[in-house]
Amino acid sequence: MKKPSFSIVLTIILCxxxxxxxxxxxxxxxGMETTAPDIQITIPPILAVTDxxxxxxxFTTHFxxxxxxxxxxxxxxxxxxxxxxxxxxxxxxLLNGDVQNNLSNFKSVxxxxxxxxxxxxxxxxxxxxxxxxxxxxxxTVTDSPDISNYLRGTEITYNVSGAAxxxxxxxxxxxxxxxxxxx
Numbered sequence: 001m002k003k004p005s006f007s008i009v010l011t012i013i014l015c016x017x018x019x020x021x022x023x024x025x026x027x028x029x030x031g032m033e034t035t036a037p038d039i040q041i042t043i044p045p046i047l048a049v050t051d052x053x054x055x056x057x058x059f060t061t062h063f064x065x066x067x068x069x070x071x072x073x074x075x076x077x078x079x080x081x082x083x084x085x086x087x088x089x090x091x092x093x094l095l096n097g098d099v100q101n102n103l104s105n106f107k108s109v110x111x112x113x114x115x116x117x118x119x120x121x122x123x124x125x126x127x128x129x130x131x132x133x134x135x136x137x138x139x140t141v142t143d144s145p146d147i148s149n150y151l152r153g154t155e156i157t158y159n160v161s162g163a164a165x166x167x168x169x170x171x172x173x174x175x176x177x178x179x180x181x182x183x
Contacts, residue, residue, distance in 0.1 A: 034179070035177060041058070046167050060158075110161050111158065112161075
C-alpha cells in the first residue's frame with residue numbers, strides 16, 4: 001500500500017485542527033501564475049470600416065481545470081478550493097501580418113469568455129492598439145474580473161470582437177495568449 005505524502009497528511013491534520021481549510025490552502029498554495037493554452041482565430045478581411053465593433057472570431061475548447069488541479073495536488077484540492085482566477089496579461093500575435101495588414105488596422109480588440117457553467121459572456125481584456133505597424137502586442141491587465149466560475153465548467157468559449165481603424169486585404173491569423181493568476 002502506498003504511503004500518503006507528508007503534505008497531504010499535514011493538510012488533513014491542519015484542516016481538522018485550529019486552522020480553517022482556507023488558511024491551510026493559503027499556506028500550502030499561495031497562488032500561482034499560469035498560461036492558458038493559446039487561442040488561434042482567423043479574422044476575415046475587413047472590407048468596410050465603421051464605428052461599430054464587429055465579431056472577429058471565436059474559439060471553443062474542452063478544458064477541465066478541476067482535473068488539472070487534482071492531478072497536480074494528488075487529489076487533495078480541486079476547483080472548489082480555488083477562490084479567484086484573474087487575467088494578468090494578454091498577448092496578441094498575427095502569424096501572417098505585413099506592412100498593410102497588421103494590428104494597427106484595429107483600434108481595439110475585446111476578448112470575452114463564456115462556458116457551459118456560465119453562458120453570460122464576461123469581458124476579460126480590452127486592448128487599444130497603437131497606430132503603428134506591429135504584428136505582436138502584449139498588455140498587462142489590472143482590472144480583470146474573477147473568471148473562476150467560468151472555469152468550473154468543461155467547455156470554454158472565447159469570443160473576440162474589435163473596431164477597425166483601417167480595412168484589411170486578407171484574412172489574418174491571430175494567436176492570443178492569456179496569463180492568469182490562480183488563488
